[in-house]
Amino acid sequence: MLSVTGLESGYGRARVLFGVSLEVGPGQLVCVMGRNGVGKTTLLNTVMGVLPAVTGTVTFDGRDVTGLKPHERVRLGMGYVPQGHQCFPQLSVQGNLLVTLEAAKQPKHAVDEALDLFPALKPLLKRSAGHLSGGQQQQLAMARALVTRPRMLILDEPTEGIQPSIILEIEAAIERLHAAGLAVLLVEQYLDIALRLADTFVILDGGHVVRTGTAEDLHREDVRRLLAV
Amino acid sequence: MSAFANQLPIGLSIGAVLLLIALGLTFTFGQMGVINMAHGEFIMAGAYTAFLLGDLVPALPVAFLVAGAMGLILERVAIRHFYGRPLDTLLLTWGVSLVLQQLARDLFGAPNVQVPAPSWLAGGVGILPYNRLFIMGLAVAGVVAVWAYLTRTGLGRRTQAVVQNRRLAATSGIDTGRVDMLTFFIGSGLAGVAGVALTLVGPVGPALGTYYIVDAFLVVVAGGLGQLRGAVLAAIGLGLLNSYAEFWSDASLAKVIVLAAIIAFLQVRPQGMFVLRSRALT
Numbered sequence: 001m002l003s004v005t006g007l008e009s010g011y012g013r014a015r016v017l018f019g020v021s022l023e024v025g026p027g028q029l030v031c032v033m034g035r036n037g038v039g040k041t042t043l044l045n046t047v048m049g050v051l052p053a054v055t056g057t058v059t060f061d062g063r064d065v066t067g068l069k070p071h072e073r074v075r076l077g078m079g080y081v082p083q084g085h086q087c088f089p090q091l092s093v094q095g096n097l098l099v100t101l102e103a104a105k106q107p108k109h110a111v112d113e114a115l116d117l118f119p120a121l122k123p124l125l126k127r128s129a130g131h132l133s134g135g136q137q138q139q140l141a142m143a144r145a146l147v148t149r150p151r152m153l154i155l156d157e158p159t160e161g162i163q164p165s166i167i168l169e170i171e172a173a174i175e176r177l178h179a180a181g182l183a184v185l186l187v188e189q190y191l192d193i194a195l196r197l198a199d200t201f202v203i204l205d206g207g208h209v210v211r212t213g214t215a216e217d218l219h220r221e222d223v224r225r226l227l228a229v
Numbered sequence: 230m231s232a233f234a235n236q237l238p239i240g241l242s243i244g245a246v247l248l249l250i251a252l253g254l255t256f257t258f259g260q261m262g263v264i265n266m267a268h269g270e271f272i273m274a275g276a277y278t279a280f281l282l283g284d285l286v287p288a289l290p291v292a293f294l295v296a297g298a299m300g301l302i303l304e305r306v307a308i309r310h311f312y313g314r315p316l317d318t319l320l321l322t323w324g325v326s327l328v329l330q331q332l333a334r335d336l337f338g339a340p341n342v343q344v345p346a347p348s349w350l351a352g353g354v355g356i357l358p359y360n361r362l363f364i365m366g367l368a369v370a371g372v373v374a375v376w377a378y379l380t381r382t383g384l385g386r387r388t389q390a391v392v393q394n395r396r397l398a399a400t401s402g403i404d405t406g407r408v409d410m411l412t413f414f415i416g417s418g419l420a421g422v423a424g425v426a427l428t429l430v431g432p433v434g435p436a437l438g439t440y441y442i443v444d445a446f447l448v449v450v451a452g453g454l455g456q457l458r459g460a461v462l463a464a465i466g467l468g469l470l471n472s473y474a475e476f477w478s479d480a481s482l483a484k485v486i487v488l489a490a491i492i493a494f495l496q497v498r499p500q501g502m503f504v505l506r507s508r509a510l511t
Contacts, residue, residue: 048400074402082400088393091386099390102383103402148402 007056031198079150085137089130104148114143135166152183242361244468245368249423251448253416259454269438270329271296275424292421300417333435341432453501
């Protein structure tokens with residue numbers, strides 16, 4: 001579904017990624033892990049086209065998308081939830097959902113489908129998104145990405161800085177989406193969540209892929225050492 | 230007392246013109262961070278459109294289209310290659326502004342020209358002359374139209390999304406380049422409408438825009454970037470302050486008073502009257 005080969009990118013002259021390659025198969029959930037500052041967010045931003053790739057390619061569904069703009073990738077079916085429960089603060093919750101719905105030219109019931117997964121948002125539809133709590137904003141961010149009806153979801157630390165009860169809801173939502181056949185590329189810092197959700201994992205260190213494997217491998221001591229701070 | 234009261238419609242109509250100009254700027258400056266010094270020349274273009282047509286009412290839509298098209302061309306041909314480089318954009322648009330002023334001198338001559346006011350705008354009610362009332366009405370219509378566009382249409386919603394979080398808008402599937410283009414068209418078009426309004430209260434010259442551009446930027450900064458209600462309040466406030474300061478002192482001292490007031494205000498509220506706020510991680 002998504003294949004990244006030899007990806008190098010960074011900020012200006014500061015290179016962050018050095019030849020990262022990874023594969024996400026159809027319906028697969030791949031978890032990208034690693035300490036802070038190893039290039040996880042940079043990887044996702046380059047996959048989405050927010051940052052240009054210096055070299056390497058990003059292929060989605062057999063199509064080279066390396067040179068496409070972010071909105072063009074969204075239209076091909078790549079849904080992105082960036083880090084930090086971002087929203088359009090002065091639009092209502094409904095406005096946040098509608099604006100992506102209209103941009104992606106999806107039918108209206110895509111909103112209902114997204115709300116079924118996050119029923120906590122239903123009573124908040126008229127509220128300004130900027131007034132929601134962090135956890136509610138994160139649920140809104142995921143619902144907003146789902147409204148574009150993606151064939152793959154790219155999530156950057158959806159549980160970061162969120163209260164435990166909502167973390168569970170978000171985890172359950174990811175699990176349901178994955179079970180329904182959606183491919184997911186997930187950056188996650190919590191090892192226990194990664195263990196429960198991931199089919200396979202990729203560990204980054206210093207902008208390189210240092211380990212890949214299945215969820216069982218995450219139990220191994222040498223793998224855990226790569227994640228320890 | 231009546232002289233004091235007479236300043237009210239003058240101040241309000243100056244505020245109304247500033248508002249029409251600032252409505253466009255608040256989006257190009259607030260949304261895209263582009264300091265477009267050539268915005269003043271779109272006012273001038275609107276005013277000369279009224280001069281060429283010689284009639285106010287048909288001039289309004291035509292000026293909107295003429296100035297809007299100029300803005301669109303400027304954005305496509307030049308400004309979009311300089312996004313994220315505010316100082317270069319400032320120099321570029323200032324240069325364009327000078328070129329456009331010279332072009333107007335070559336086309337229409339350096340001396341000011343006069344657009345005859347339509348006869349149905351002669352007279353007034355009480356202290357309110359019809360021509361100034363018309364300008365205020367135009368500004369109200371402009372605000373309502375922009376507000377309706379932003380809150381009632383899909384395109385407007387996309388514009389708001391880009392203003393509030395550009396990168397998130399892009400990764401949510403919004404074509405930010407197209408939104409920028411459209412915003413530039415509408416913003417520049419409104420400057421053209423302001424230019425038509427200005428023909429009611431004074432002569433038209435090649436440097437017309439330069440008298441208003443700085444004040445319009447002050448409105449945008451004082452009101453808060455990309456904030457409609459901020460622009461409305463700041464424009465009315467600045468218009469009234471301008472005309473009363475001129476009434477109590479003289480034109481040049483009034484400018485000093487207005488600038489001092491804005492500097493003092495920005496000391497207290499550097500982000501302007503209204504700010505975008507959200508709970509964020511950072």
